[in-house]
Amino acid sequence: MNTKTPEAQPIAKKRLDYKAPNFTITDIDLDFDLAPEITTVTARSRVVQKNQQASDLILDGEDLKLISINIDEQPWHDYQITKTGLIIHNVPTEFTLTIVNEIKPINNTALEGLYVSGEALCTQCEAEGFRHITYYLDRPDVLARFSTRITANKQRYPYLLSNGNRIAQGELADGHHWVQWQDPFPKPAYLFALVAGDFDILKDQFITQSKRKVDLEIYVDKGNLDRSHWAMTSLKNAMRWDETRFGLEYDLDIFMIVAVDFFNMGAMENKGLNIFNSKYVLAKPQTATDDDYLGIEGVIGHEYFHNWTGNRVTCRDWFQLSLKEGLTVFRDQEFSADMGSRAVKRIEDVKLLRTVQFAEDASPMSHPIRPEQVIEMNNFYTVTVYEKGAEVIRMMHTLLGEDKFQAGMKLYFKRHDGSAATCDDFVAAMQDASGIDLTQFKLWYSQSGTPELTVTDNYDEKNQQYTLTVEQYTPATQDQNQKQALHIPLDIELYQHDGKVITLQYQGQPIHHVLNLTQSTQQFIFDNVTEKPIISLLRDFSAPVKLTYDYQDNDLIFLMQQATNAFSRYDAAQMLLAKYVRLNVKNYQENQKLALPDSVLDAFRAVLLSENTDPFLIAQILTLPSENELANLFTVVDPIAIHEVRLFLLTQFANELYDELLAVYHHNNTSQYQIKHNDIAKRSLKNCCLTLLAYADDNSRANTLVSQQYHQANNMTDCLAALNVAVKAELDCRTELLVNFDDKWHQDGLVMDKWLALNATSPDKNVLATVKKLLTHRSFTLSNPNRIRALIGAFVNNNPVAFHAKDGSGYQFLVEILTELNQKNPQVAARLIDPLIRLKRYDEKRQQQMRKALEDLLKIENLSKDLFEKISKALEA
Numbered sequence: 001m002n003t004k005t006p007e008a009q010p011i012a013k014k015r016l017d018y019k020a021p022n023f024t025i026t027d028i029d030l031d032f033d034l035a036p037e038i039t040t041v042t043a044r045s046r047v048v049q050k051n052q053q054a055s056d057l058i059l060d061g062e063d064l065k066l067i068s069i070n071i072d073e074q075p076w077h078d079y080q081i082t083k084t085g086l087i088i089h090n091v092p093t094e095f096t097l098t099i100v101n102e103i104k105p106i107n108n109t110a111l112e113g114l115y116v117s118g119e120a121l122c123t124q125c126e127a128e129g130f131r132h133i134t135y136y137l138d139r140p141d142v143l144a145r146f147s148t149r150i151t152a153n154k155q156r157y158p159y160l161l162s163n164g165n166r167i168a169q170g171e172l173a174d175g176h177h178w179v180q181w182q183d184p185f186p187k188p189a190y191l192f193a194l195v196a197g198d199f200d201i202l203k204d205q206f207i208t209q210s211k212r213k214v215d216l217e218i219y220v221d222k223g224n225l226d227r228s229h230w231a232m233t234s235l236k237n238a239m240r241w242d243e244t245r246f247g248l249e250y251d252l253d254i255f256m257i258v259a260v261d262f263f264n265m266g267a268m269e270n271k272g273l274n275i276f277n278s279k280y281v282l283a284k285p286q287t288a289t290d291d292d293y294l295g296i297e298g299v300i301g302h303e304y305f306h307n308w309t310g311n312r313v314t315c316r317d318w319f320q321l322s323l324k325e326g327l328t329v330f331r332d333q334e335f336s337a338d339m340g341s342r343a344v345k346r347i348e349d350v351k352l353l354r355t356v357q358f359a360e361d362a363s364p365m366s367h368p369i370r371p372e373q374v375i376e377m378n379n380f381y382t383v384t385v386y387e388k389g390a391e392v393i394r395m396m397h398t399l400l401g402e403d404k405f406q407a408g409m410k411l412y413f414k415r416h417d418g419s420a421a422t423c424d425d426f427v428a429a430m431q432d433a434s435g436i437d438l439t440q441f442k443l444w445y446s447q448s449g450t451p452e453l454t455v456t457d458n459y460d461e462k463n464q465q466y467t468l469t470v471e472q473y474t475p476a477t478q479d480q481n482q483k484q485a486l487h488i489p490l491d492i493e494l495y496q497h498d499g500k501v502i503t504l505q506y507q508g509q510p511i512h513h514v515l516n517l518t519q520s521t522q523q524f525i526f527d528n529v530t531e532k533p534i535i536s537l538l539r540d541f542s543a544p545v546k547l548t549y550d551y552q553d554n555d556l557i558f559l560m561q562q563a564t565n566a567f568s569r570y571d572a573a574q575m576l577l578a579k580y581v582r583l584n585v586k587n588y589q590e591n592q593k594l595a596l597p598d599s600v601l602d603a604f605r606a607v608l609l610s611e612n613t614d615p616f617l618i619a620q621i622l623t624l625p626s627e628n629e630l631a632n633l634f635t636v637v638d639p640i641a642i643h644e645v646r647l648f649l650l651t652q653f654a655n656e657l658y659d660e661l662l663a664v665y666h667h668n669n670t671s672q673y674q675i676k677h678n679d680i681a682k683r684s685l686k687n688c689c690l691t692l693l694a695y696a697d698d699n700s701r702a703n704t705l706v707s708q709q710y711h712q713a714n715n716m717t718d719c720l721a722a723l724n725v726a727v728k729a730e731l732d733c734r735t736e737l738l739v740n741f742d743d744k745w746h747q748d749g750l751v752m753d754k755w756l757a758l759n760a761t762s763p764d765k766n767v768l769a770t771v772k773k774l775l776t777h778r779s780f781t782l783s784n785p786n787r788i789r790a791l792i793g794a795f796v797n798n799n800p801v802a803f804h805a806k807d808g809s810g811y812q813f814l815v816e817i818l819t820e821l822n823q824k825n826p827q828v829a830a831r832l833i834d835p836l837i838r839l840k841r842y843d844e845k846r847q848q849q850m851r852k853a854l855e856d857l858l859k860i861e862n863l864s865k866d867l868f869e870k871i872s873k874a875l876e877a
């Protein structure tokens with residue numbers, strides 16, 4: 001019977017509807033007969049009934065061609081194929097299920113499941129990609145022991161990789177060969193991986209704490225071996241760090257990393273076989289910047305750390321994603337902090353959170369770090385789940401301290417190793433191991449939105465008492481109206497005007513510098529305060545909140561120079577700038593003159609010239625916040641006003657600090673290129689100075705310096721910094737340099753991504769025409785996610801003036817791109833739409849055009865669940 005029903009709208013799954021699976025699979029033997037056109041998959045699973053009421057086995061499966069089903073070696077005909085899988089009726093309580101099916105990797109442009117990347121074949125199974133490979137219980141609470149046999153043409157695919165240990169291999173008569181892999185650790189299907197191809201391999205070894213030898217192998221495209229060494233260094237550093245800081249050792253005899261060019265995200269932690277976007281593996285000084293090097297270190301660490309936080313203990317269901325991601329981001333942040341500059345790492349993480357996560361909280365996609373409902377899971381790999389999730393772990397670390405936090409980790413592994421856990425389980429382990437009550441703290445998992453702290457104070461000279469009043473308030477978000485008071489750690493310090501730190505005390509008792517906020521309004525009294533103090537608030541960004549306190553300029557200037565916490569010095573500078581950005585945006589909108597007091601410029605001059613400050617930190621303080629970061633200062637964003645005010649500030653800095661910038665620029669030359677933190681710091685400050693110099697009213701000198709630096713650079717950091725400022729400050733040399741770069745690098749996709757992104761973020765009036773023209777550039781293709789993010793992602797996200805052009809041309813352009821990408825790669829399409837769904841943040845005219853664009857998109861035939869979820873939320877706002 002064939003009843004035609006109207007196309008149903010996708011429905012959301014709810015966190016509270018979780019039910020344990022009716023069946024589980026304890027073991028699976030996979031057999032792949034590999035070829036790009038058609039791959040035959042044979043899956044032999046041991047299935048065990050868990051719920052005696054259940055007689056139908058419901059398996060997930062999409063885009064599969066079923067060949068046969070056997071139960072206990074006998075053909076089975078009592079089944080039904082549905083749109084989302086396979087229902088096998090009246091199955092026994094324990095049996096061997098053998099399913100044969102075919103897939104077509106070559107047609108897989110979504111890069112989910114088994115697909116073709118360049119000359120290789122590879123998989124991506126998180127979150128729900130395994131169902132594109134075979135019919136299975138594709139949910140993270142079903143853990144099975146996997147063995148994988150791969151057969152393929154030997155010449156085309158000399159390396160056949162999967163999870164675990166290689167236990168057998170052999171040759172076949174027809175030019176084919178096979179390899180058999182076995183992974184002793186039970187795992188959910190999302191951690192399955194397979195790679196076939198021809199590679200160069202960098203090999204090394206690691207001796208673990210308990211003296212076990214682990215083979216390390218990094219697989220890269222042929223010819224790229226000279227770009228694989230930093231990844232290996234980072235891997236070994238990560239393995240050592242996890243042993244010393246967390247006491248966690250690697251558990252297999254081999255650890256492999258494969259770099260592929262076609263990948264939707266950064267990288268994937270498949271057990272024993274991490275697969276990486278080549279962007280996060282390949283680096284040599286001529287092609288990669290210091291930021292690329294640090295990014296590789298961070299992502300290599302991140303995926304490696306997942307081996308314990310994600311793989312050994314996995315997630316019960318996808319609503320618990322932050323259990324592994326928030327925790328693993330916290331771990332990779334700490335790793336990077338321990339390897340390099342802790343202060344700068346913190347500043348960069350906070351910048352990302354404030355710029356992107358705060359914007360997400362204020363958008364139709366607002367959700368708690370543990371989402372309540374999901375239509376398409378791929379839409380929830382967000383800065384909220386990852387970065388805010390890491391902040392929530394960090395707050396627990398702040399509340400417990402390192403020792404109790406590590407005791408909590410130990411207990412967590414003791415209770416949950418080898419199984420699938422929940423966020424509640426994690427907090428319970430932290431609470432039980434520390435004896436600290438986290439009941440109210442747990443609200444951070446269920447409440448979305450960015451809390452706002454308003455701090456007022458009073459100094460009582462007669463009684464030498466200082467009183468702090470703190471209010472917390474979380475504005476409603478689209479997903480949630482009612483908000484409760486959270487448990488917020490507020491780290492503070494008090495200073496005398498001579499710089500001396502005031503000891504915190506009340507009635508003779510010391511008070512800890514981290515205050516526990518638990519109510520909507522709270523007072524804190526400090527005794528023996530002999531003068532009106534200067535307060536440093538939210539040190540180290542102790543909680544992911546917005547802070548309001550009526551600072552005087554002089555207090556901020558004091559904190560910029562004197563705060564003991566490096567983050568606080570940076571943050572004071574940010575608050576000072578924010579004040580003048582707000583003022584000047586208003587001036588701009590009212591056609592008034594823009595202005596910046598000399599005292600502010602002098603404060604920045606003092607930081608620039610301060611000799612006992614890390615140059616890396618100086619560069620952070622002297623780098624003006626991005627237009628996107630500034631946008632978060634406003635409820636209604638005026639992209640042009642923000643752009644013009646930022647330009648005004650840059651020009652003021654350049655004109656007024658010119659000689660100092662020039663001197664510091666020359667002083668921080670590093671002749672030889674090395675990845676050492678002191679050198680990275682120097683280059684960062686040098687290039688920060690060069691950038692500012694280019695905005696001086698007279699930019700002829702800068703034009704020469706930039707051109708010289710570009711041509712003389714022996715490394716990509718200096719080369720790209722020069723090119724970047726040439727484009728952004730519209731220096732005369734920009735056209736020549738852009739052509740030179742294209743000529744030199746056009747065959748190198750990863751390097752060209754930098755060039756594409758620069759073109760897309762140019763302040764040039766005709767930038768949209770340029771971007772459209774670049775869609776046919778020899779280095780561009782709409783089938784590679786890195787290229788898409790570099791050109792189109794950069795334009796829609798990082799060129800707000802052009803994307804939000806009054807005539808709606810930016811929105812129209814995005815509609816055209818998304819119409820094409822909707823079918824081709826829904827994951828990438830759904831990420832690109834983010835700036836368009838934030839329509840509520842713009843004026844009426846822009847809102848109308850954005851809504852029109854969204855309505856056009858909603859009419860697309862076969863609109864993906866990914867885009868549907870975001871568009872429908874945006875339109876219901």
Ligand code: TRP
Binds near residue numbers: 126264303
């Ligand atoms: N688990 C991966 C990480 O954070 C994320 C990831 C990689 C991913 N590829 C993906 C998520 C594809 C969704 C889809 O390290």
Ligand code: ZN
Binds near residue numbers: 302306324325328
């Ligand atoms: Zn991760």
